[in-house]
Amino acid sequence: MSIREEGTKMSKAWWKSSVIYQIYPRSFADSNGDGIGDLNGITEHLDYLKKLGVDVIWLSPIYKSPNDDNGYDISDYQDIMTDFGTMEDFDRMITEMHKRGIKLVMDLVVNHSSDEHRWFLESKKSKDNPYRDYYIWKDPKDGKEPTNWGACFGGSAWQFDETTGMYYLHCFSKKQPDLNWENPAVRDEVFRMMTWWCEKGVDGFRMDVISMISKDPAYPDGEIKDGLHGDMSPYVCNGPHVHEYLQEMNKRVLSRFDLITVGETPGVTTEEAKKYANLDGSELNMVFQFEHMGTTDGKYGKWTTRKPEMKKVRAVMNKWQTELEGKAWNSLYWDNHDQPRAVSRFGDDSPMYREISAKMIATCLHMLKGSPYIYQGEEIGMTNAYFKSISDYRDIEAINAYKEYTESGLMTEEEMLNCLKMISRDNARTPMQWDDSANAGFTTGTPWISVNKNYTQINAKAALEDKDSVFYYYQKLIRLRHQYEVIVEGVFHGLLEDNDDIYAYERTLGNEKLVVACNFTNKEVSCELFEENEGEELITNYKNHVAGALQPYETRVILYK
Structure with a gap:
């Protein structure tokens, strides 16, 4: 279809x-x-x-x-x-x-x-500059930052600017001032x-x-x-x-x-x-x-x-x-x-x-x-x-977090490196x-x-x-998504939602039903979802199946009409 x-x-x-x-x-x-x-x-x-x-x-x-x-x-x-x-x-x-x-x-x-954008270079020149309100500027509060907000890349979300004696908001790096969409x-x-x-x-x-x-x-x-x-x-x-x-x-x-x-x-x-x-x-x-x-x-x-x-x-x-x-x-x-x-x-x-x-x-x-x-x-x-040293990392978020958490004593260097191995954005950015x-x-x-x-x-x-x-x-x-309307438009219904090992669901459209089962473990697990010799198997990652079970990390997709 x-x-x-x-x-x-x-x-x-x-x-x-x-x-x-x-x-x-x-x-x-x-x-x-x-x-x-x-x-x-x-x-x-x-x-x-x-x-x-x-x-x-x-x-x-x-x-x-x-x-x-x-x-x-x-x-x-x-x-x-x-x-x-x-x-x-x-x-x-x-x-x-x-x-x-x-x-x-x-x-x-x-x-x-960027703080090097022409708009921001103008904005920070003076309080009455035509571009001043392109960004979010606030006066100090009790001699400190306007709020206690932390930036997504570490440190305060506010940066003090000497020229006008005010802070600008940066939800990310201090070199990424937030634009003022109210303007x-x-x-x-x-x-x-x-x-x-x-x-x-x-x-x-x-x-x-x-x-x-x-x-x-x-x-x-x-x-x-x-x-x-x-x-x-x-x-x-x-x-x-x-x-x-x-x-x-x-x-x-x-x-x-x-x-x-x-x-x-x-x-x-x-x-x-x-x-x-x-x-x-x-x-x-x-x-x-x-x-x-x-x-x-x-x-x-x-x-x-x-x-x-x-x-x-x-x-x-x-x-x-x-x-x-x-x-x-x-x-x-x-x-x-x-x-x-x-x-x-x-x-x-x-x-x-x-x-x-x-x-x-x-x-x-x-x-x-x-x-x-x-x-x-x-x-x-x-x-x-799985980089072994902080010197291998290039991401501003990873480098700032490593510095902030280790210097504050909240984590050891080894603990923080283990976190980076698992979750750092640089894992996706290697060539x-x-x-x-x-x-x-x-x-x-x-x-x-x-x-x-x-x-x-x-x-x-x-x-x-x-x-x-x-x-x-x-x-x-x-190719299957391009070919079968049920994959695009079919209504979703979860299956086996109490199962610890299998992610399963069905998609239905008209008289068609797609049943999907995925074993998220490295062991064979019982699975009675499929009626043997019925339906069309659209895709699977195993050449042979075990009746009534899914093998380690096995997935099957069966279309019933």
């Missing part, structure tokens, strides 16, 4: 059946030997992504930036970072994507800019810039921390949770005007083009998501939620060595499936540039089970309702880097492993961050030569 024929015009909701592939440009492919991935490197590998079968590429920021937070600190929204190439390189890249039927989603980072001039600038990119042919936006663009006007102190700073999240996430701003964005920009839009929404609930991603199309197509990522959080937030418990993850995923049914659209992901590697976190990256568990977690995700995201290297089963040559074929120079040592065994060249590889399994999952 085909829901999309090649060459026909896609419907307005083309994104519903699409599979999105995220590229982190700095780590994807280096074409000029400087050790940093670039736009021409991406263009050179588009045939690989065409072969995989993805519909959309989401590109992490490529704009001009001093690179304090790897491009998420933008100094010019309409120019390209020198490390990545030129605007001519961009134009060629998007043309080549479109030739192959692949659409491009740009990262939109408009909660904050209509800021919104005008953002919408003008977005329109410019749409007219260049961009097919959508992934909106960085978009739930944070409206702050609580009272600016109250936050509850101290990490022993160091107040929690700002209740006062900067899902603020009073966020939906008003996004509806304005939709009217002025998004509704004028045929786009795919996803909002990264820290602190989002299912109720809020129904507003952000409502099916009337007045805001965004879908949101990224983080609840399943937070199931391992502990005393110090994300900094923990806990492995996710499948039952907790399943409860969150199923809640989002059922509560958004018929009301909003889901986005589906296990990892991205801000998360550790999927197979290391949710699967088993040991040599015995890496490939089989990578296929299992992929099946579990891709058969759910929503738009699946694949992060570069996930399709070949790339793993965490893409193309082949078994020097530096995994990523660069002829010195890579900006070390290549994972397992690249000689785990690489795209080896995957393409093996018919049973993780790559071809992902290719089949993508």
Whole structure:
């Protein structure tokens, strides 16, 4: 049952059946030997992504930036970072994507800019500068910061500026001052810039921390949770005007083009998501939620060595499936540039089970309702880097957290390094492993961050030569989503929700029923879900099955008509 024929015009909701592939440009492919991935490197590998079968590429920021937070600190929204190439390189890249039927989603980072952006350079000159209110400035309170808020990358969320004797808000790095969305001039600038990119042919936006663009006007102190700073999240996430701003964005920009839009929404609930991603199309197509990522959080937030418990993850995923049914659209992901590697976190990256568990977690995700995201290297089963020293890390968040927690005595150096091995964002940012040559074929120079040592065994060249590889399994999952309407539109219903080992569910559409079962353990477990010799097996990661059981990390998908 085909829901999309090649060459026909896609419907307005083309994104519903699409599979999105995220590229982190700095780590994807280096074409000029400087050790940093670039736009021409991406263009050179588009045939690989065409072969995989993805519909959309989401590109992490490529704009001009001093690179304090790897491009998420933008100094010019309409120019390209020198490390990545030129605007001519961009134009060629998007043309080549479109030739192959692949659409491009740009990262939109408009909660904050770089402190080197022209707007901020003007803003801090004086209190009466025309750009002053482009940012959030506050007077000291009792000789200290305006609030006790801690920034996401450590330290205070407020930075004192000597010139005017006031503090500016930065929810992330001090080099990422927050934009003041209450100022209509800021919104005008953002919408003008977005329109410019749409007219260049961009097919959508992934909106960085978009739930944070409206702050609580009272600016109250936050509850101290990490022993160091107040929690700002209740006062900067899902603020009073966020939906008003996004509806304005939709009217002025998004509704004028045929786009795919996803909002990264820290602190989002299912109720809020129904507003952000409502099916009337007045805001965004879908949101990224983080609840399943937070199931391992502990005393110090994300900094923990806990492995996710499948039952907790399943409860969150199923809640989002059922509560958004018929009301909003889901986005589906296990990892991205801000998360550790999927197979290391949710699967088993040991040599015995890496490939089989990578296929299992992929099946579990891709058969759910929503738009699946694949992060570069996930399709070949790339793993965490497990760096041994803090000197191996490049991420500002990891480096700041290590310094803050070890110097305060809250953790030893060994404890903090163990946390980083499990959860650091740099695990996802090691270079893409193309082949078994020097530096995994990523660069002829010195890579900006070390290549994972397992690249000689785990690489795209080896995957393409093996018919049973993780790559071809992902290719089949993508093909199935394009082929079967029940995978796109079927109603979700959880199964075996008290089982400690198996994540199972069904999807129904008309007379069709899809039954999915995934064993999240390294042992054989009893499973009576499938009626033998009935139904069509669409995909599995084992050649032979055991009656009434699932083998270690086994998954099966059966279609009944």
